[in-house]
Amino acid sequence: MLVLRSSPASPFGRKVKIAAHHLGLTDRIDIVAADTSDPTDVLRQQNPLGKIPALILEDGTVLYDSRVILEYLDHLAGSGKIIPNEAEKRYPTLAIQALADGIADAALLLVYEGRWRDEALQSATWKTHQQEKIQRGLAAAEALPLDGTVDVSSIALVCMLGYLDLRFAGKWRADHPRLVAFLDDFAARVPSFELTRVKI
Amino acid sequence: MLVLRSSPASPFGRKVKIAAHHLGLTDRIDIVAADTSDPTDVLRQQNPLGKIPALILEDGTVLYDSRVILEYLDHLAGSGKIIPNEAEKRYPTLAIQALADGIADAALLLVYEGRWRDEALQSATWKTHQQEKIQRGLAAAEALPLDGTVDVSSIALVCMLGYLDLRFAGKWRADHPRLVAFLDDFAARVPSFELTRVKI
Numbered sequence: 001m002l003v004l005r006s007s008p009a010s011p012f013g014r015k016v017k018i019a020a021h022h023l024g025l026t027d028r029i030d031i032v033a034a035d036t037s038d039p040t041d042v043l044r045q046q047n048p049l050g051k052i053p054a055l056i057l058e059d060g061t062v063l064y065d066s067r068v069i070l071e072y073l074d075h076l077a078g079s080g081k082i083i084p085n086e087a088e089k090r091y092p093t094l095a096i097q098a099l100a101d102g103i104a105d106a107a108l109l110l111v112y113e114g115r116w117r118d119e120a121l122q123s124a125t126w127k128t129h130q131q132e133k134i135q136r137g138l139a140a141a142e143a144l145p146l147d148g149t150v151d152v153s154s155i156a157l158v159c160m161l162g163y164l165d166l167r168f169a170g171k172w173r174a175d176h177p178r179l180v181a182f183l184d185d186f187a188a189r190v191p192s193f194e195l196t197r198v199k200i
Numbered sequence: 201m202l203v204l205r206s207s208p209a210s211p212f213g214r215k216v217k218i219a220a221h222h223l224g225l226t227d228r229i230d231i232v233a234a235d236t237s238d239p240t241d242v243l244r245q246q247n248p249l250g251k252i253p254a255l256i257l258e259d260g261t262v263l264y265d266s267r268v269i270l271e272y273l274d275h276l277a278g279s280g281k282i283i284p285n286e287a288e289k290r291y292p293t294l295a296i297q298a299l300a301d302g303i304a305d306a307a308l309l310l311v312y313e314g315r316w317r318d319e320a321l322q323s324a325t326w327k328t329h330q331q332e333k334i335q336r337g338l339a340a341a342e343a344l345p346l347d348g349t350v351d352v353s354s355i356a357l358v359c360m361l362g363y364l365d366l367r368f369a370g371k372w373r374a375d376h377p378r379l380v381a382f383l384d385d386f387a388a389r390v391p392s393f394e395l396t397r398v399k400i
Binding site for chain 2: 044064072087092095103112125139
């Protein structure tokens with residue numbers, strides 16, 4: 001069995017779970033909850049960066065981050081299922097995944113700002129800097145020709161949008177009607193999106 | 201021509217430059233300096249995340265981040281040159297790249313802490329958290345069987361170590377003799393490492 005270390009709220013862990021469902025690999029993966037804030041969690045030995053998701057293979061090799069794990073799962077499923085093999089599609093698809101992950105990274109830094117620092121010690125300019133990354137990123141995503149394909153780009157986008165819903169009360173929705181329609185369509189067609197939603 | 205937006209000190213931009221040299225692609229790439237702190241730099245339209253490196257293709261497609269660009273350059277050079285195609289090597293190699301990039305990310309967050317916040321507003325616990333990622337990551341890298349292959353994992357490692365030299369006065373060197381030897385060997389065999397060193 002493969003072992004996935006993750007936590008329910010992680011947007012990057014959710015990418016792995018949705019990919020595993022879509023590729024029919026959930027029977028091969030045990031999910032073991034990880035607490036990135038707990039120094040005694042063995043996670044920090046499995047992934048020295050202390051980050052989730054991390055996937056432990058049967059020979060002990062540990063794969064991270066989510067992008068490496070998604071490519072490995074695609075390989076296990078026969079290749080070309082969630083990452084196109086043809087170059088003219090592959091690299092733009094990987095760049096959209098990087099865009100979505102980058103927006104999620106900025107959102108996580110905003111969450112960490114509140115989690116690690118008292119209000120008086122928070123930096124307004126840092127927060128604005130991250131918020132602007134999110135806004136520009138969402139505007140670029142809104143303009144994408146999203147065609148409903150389930151691949152690493154759409155999986156990363158829905159996990160990022162789901163994380164904005166979870167942590168920022170869905171404020172992104174008002175200005176991004178095409179992304180709302182894209183997310184609704186994905187959620188209606190891909191049951192693992194609802195299955196992996198955090199109940200709060 | 202391809203256009204690379206980067207800056208001399210970026211460890212991730214350096215990965216692209218070393219890969220381009222190693223793969224014989226420098227004649228096909230114009231480097232245009234980017235300033236991530238300048239809101240008027242067109243970079244923020246090219247990559248909405250405002251991050252470097254970004255590679256602009258002839259049809260206008262913009263690829264980022266460094267990992268996507270390195271895979272694209274490997275494809276241009278015929279595939280399998282800096283990313284092994286065989287699965288048993290490919291995924292561990294990509295995970296080592298993710299480890300090196302993750303250490304560099306933690307180092308960048310430490311640098312940003314000083315750049316964005318006055319001393320009194322900096323968080324000691326946040327800095328310790330990032331420093332521990334770097335320490336655990338370096339300890340894991342020190343234990344790797346580094347065999348001198350030039351691939352995305354070794355390129356990412358040398359750029360990360362070069363960045364620690366640049367920003368943290370090479371403090372990592374005392375406790376990591378195998379990484380010092382690895383870096384010296386790489387620098388001696390791969391001229392683009394010295395070519396891309398920032399002179400301070």
